[in-house]
Amino acid sequence: MVPPLYFDPYYVWLAARDWPHVPLEQWPFSEVPHQVTRVGLVLPARLAQDVLGPGQIAYFTVTALGVTLFFVGCFLAVRSLFGNVAGLLSVLVVLVNPLFTMTNPFGHELGWSTGVMLPDMPGAGLFSLGMAALVTASRRTGRDQTRWLVAAGTCYGLAFLSREFVAFMFVAIPIFLVLLRIPWRRNVTVGIPMAVILVADLVHNQIVWGNPLAGLISAAEHGGLSRDHVTRKLAAESFTRAFHDWNSLGSVFIVAVAAGVVGWLVTRDRRLLLALVWFLALAIPITLLSGVLDPKSISLRAWLPRYWDAVLPAILAAGFGTVALLWQRVPDRSRLWLRVPAAVLAAAVAVSYVAVCVRAVPDLARDTAWNELRTWLRGRNDITTIYSDRRLAQTLTFYTRDPWGNTTWHGRIQSWPHDHRTLPVEAYSAPVLWTRWRGQESQILGGWRPTQEKGWQRLWKSSDGILQIWDHPSTLGQTLPPATSPDRSDLH
Secondary structure, three states: OOOOEEEEHHHHHHHHHHHOOOOOOOOOOOOOOHHHOHHHHHHHHHHHHHHOOOOHHHHHHHHHHHHHHHHHHHHHHHHHHHOOOHHHHHHHHHHHHHHHOOOOOOOOOOOOOOOOOHHHHHHHHHHHHHHHHHHHOOOOHHHHHHHHHHHHHHHHHHHHHHHHHHHHHHHHHHHHHHHOOHHHHHOHHHHHHHHHHHHHHHHHHHHHHHOOOOHHHHHHHHHHHHOOOOOOOHHHHHHHHHHHOOOHHHHHHHHHHHHHHHHHHHHOOOHHHHHHHHHHHHHHHHHHHHHHHHOOEEOOOOOOHHHHHHHHHHHHHHHHEEEEEEEEOOOOOHHHOOOOOHHHHHHHHHHHHHHHHHHHHOOOOOOOOHHHHHHHHOOOOOEEEEEHHHHHOOOOOOOOOOOOOOOOOOEEEEEOOOOOOOOHHHHHHHEEEEEEOOOOOHHHHOOOOOOOHOEEEEEOOOOOEEEEEEHHHHHHHOOOOOOOHHHHOOOO
């Protein structure tokens, strides 16, 4: 398993622990209400904690559910349009791509999707299941069609509870029905379960947070000046930046969109147009809100790959659908002669793609270092406090307990904000957890590191060197404040 990550997923974890008493007016929830008002993620996380305990097992159960929803939804959506082979190939393309396999910032982080408890994958998976149900409904009549339309509306509504910006794509649902030649009045059938889910969400928000619009308000107010350099030009290029700048192998998704456009211009097939409308229904609004409208007020960061999860099935359907449709246009006699060479070529391309993707991923140690730290800390009474960067501190809370959530170290974790430039004075009074961050993460205290030359003594080091614990002997023996439970300390 990869280590449970800090910030966004951690705040969801805290909110799930405290639900239904989540104080939105208190820090950190007052700063990140859009994270904790997504009941489609918070409630499953709370259920997992109640059943499996407040540890890694519960965390990754929720994560695995979201990932499973995504891949199943991707397969079924593409399959409903262009068949089993296209569906399976679509899943393969995503499953091995480095954008979805390199998710550990203690190694070589690229994107926070697979392996992280975030709303993107479950929201995308549920919306894709809705699209698969809608396409299936177009091939049914009567009550059978009604059942599939209700299923589609239910999936759309549940997707909104996980990732609120999928609502942008709701505007395109009537267009989907037109392209699928479903009677216009059937929009009502799709809309009824969506409305029921929305009402249930409003009632929940009123009971838990005292405001039925808490989720919508938090989503609408989210944003501001980005830490990243943003211009209108850069924001307009968000799609290509997301799928090229992070890793060049993500370019396959850019090629798939281009192929879909060409394919539709050549074939005028309604299924390709549906996939392109699906893509544009999200691409246009999130690009605009990523800085095109106002570079100083960023509501969404569309240059992050995970923001595009909800349209990845559409992108892949466009690419593989184009290949399938163009192949069908080859004359029967020529197709017979080309069948074997085409199969060999397709197999060679697939094997090459998988090989290149696998080679692009370094040897990631997952959470080896953290498990070693858990073992080293287990039952220790001589270390009552550990200081660290807040990112490390939040992940550390999972490793002061066993995977099921039972406490194994009863000390206190103290942290400093990740953007601090100098080590707090009080951090000299207890051991400090340190790492050298990989990927996009900024270094601790602007690059500070403890060394023997500076008077520090290393107490422990993981076998891979990723995590280290240092102490400052000149301050040993100082009286420390009374210890508090790690999961109730100031890790927000």
